Amino acid sequence: MRAQASTSVPLVVLDGRVLDLSNFLEHHPGGVAVLLANLGRDVSADFHHVTAHARAAVTRKLDQQAIAEVAPLTIPPSAKDFARFVDYVRLLLNSFDVQADPARDPVSDVFYVGQLYSHFVGDHLVSLLTMLAETTGVPVEPAALQRLRQVFEAVPGRVEAxxxxxxxxxxxxxxxxxxxxxxxxxxxxxxxxxxxLGELRDVNVHRITSCHATKMMCLANEWISEEHDLVNAE
Structure with missing residues (x-):
């Protein structure tokens, strides 16, 4: 399930129920950012770590947001790392909504977004590639890392200008x-x-995760090459 606050219904899964947070985002006592960061996720474990969430008033409020029930997705133990990888991608995608501020003036915003982009390219994407390499058993291409480094070094100059x-x-x-x-x-x-994750079965977990991780690695490498070419062209 994927939900973006800016383009679709803001949904989360909690204890087997789908919650529509449309009427609750701006009223969450902990602020809107923490909700935006978790859209599209099963937040059950994180939710129950907060003591205040055990109050009866919270339960009643959640009951008002519930719109459907979902069967739990059983992840085989051998696919837990891959599932965490997918969750990491979702969190990164949500982070762009969390950081967005329509009231920010364009010049300040590009400075802010430039930092977000640099952090994504310099840290998160390297981590994603490493995770995919561990799943596929194929090392990250040195040339891809070199191109990524060149993109990381070039973009701040454009933003600064x-x-x-x-x-x-x-x-x-x-x-x-x-x-x-x-x-x-x-x-x-x-x-x-x-x-x-939707295709997982105990008998072919490795084949499925490796196959899809290989596709993801190819996509990431293509993206890096395109970014590298765009930066050099500009």
Missing amino acids: VVVEADAPTAAALSRQLQQRCRALLDDLLRIGSEA
């Missing part, structure tokens, strides 16, 4: 471009990962 010029239209366009590129990759990775 726009900030120095205080060019609002260019800043807005660059901010939108950087976010769309990251979202496109994460959307594809999440789609393939979710397909894999």
Whole structure:
């Protein structure tokens, strides 16, 4: 299940029920950010770690948000790491919604988004590639890591130039471009990962996870090459 606050119904799964948070996002005592960060996830374990959630008033409020029931997804032990990988991708995708602020002026926003992009390219994407390599048994291509490093080093300069010029239209366009590129990759990775989890059976876990992880690795490598070419062309 995938939900973005900006484009669709904000949903989470809690104790086997689907909750529609449309009327609750702005009223959550802990703030909207923590909800946006967890859209599309089964939040049962995290939810029950918070003592205040055990109150009767909270239970009544949740009952009002429930719109459906779902059967639990049984993940074979050998696929737990892959399931955590897919959840990690979902969290990264949600992070772009969490960080969004329509009230932020374009020049400030591109500086903020540039940092988010650099963090994604320099840290998160490397972690994703490492996880995929562990699943497939195929090492990350050194050339891909080199291209990724070049992208990481080039983009801050572009962002800085726009900030120095205080060019609002260019800043807005660059901010939108950087976010769309990251979202496109994460959307594809999440789609393939979710397909894999939906196909899991104890007898062919390794084949399914390896096959889908290989697809995801290819997508990530293609994305890195495209980013590298775009940065050099610009």
